[in-house]
Amino acid sequence: TTERPSRGGSLLHKFGRGHAGEELDPSIVQARERVMGAEAAEKEADRVLEMARREVREAREEVKRLELEAKEEARLAKIKQYHAREVSKRGKALGR
Numbered sequence: 001t002t003e004r005p006s007r008g009g010s011l012l013h014k015f016g017r018g019h020a021g022e023e024l025d026p027s028i029v030q031a032r033e034r035v036m037g038a039e040a041a042e043k044e045a046d047r048v049l050e051m052a053r054r055e056v057r058e059a060r061e062e063v064k065r066l067e068l069e070a071k072e073e074a075r076l077a078k079i080k081q082y083h084a085r086e087v088s089k090r091g092k093a094l095g096r
Helices: 026-092
Strands: none
């Protein structure tokens, strides 16, 4: 006698998914939909998290830029104050 090789296939195929006209159990369909929904939600959450991280990075860069700008303005103000004091000293000597 000749042996035929056993037919393989997925578990779903073995349990009826592959047969025409047979439907999956509603609880399986519901579970699959929940998993697919969770996967989509996770993907969206990853996208939103990346966006938030980019916003935080940009905000920090802006704060750093403003701090440097304020520091430079303070440096220039000190120079201006020094020169104003020098001019004031010279002005006091006038009219004696």
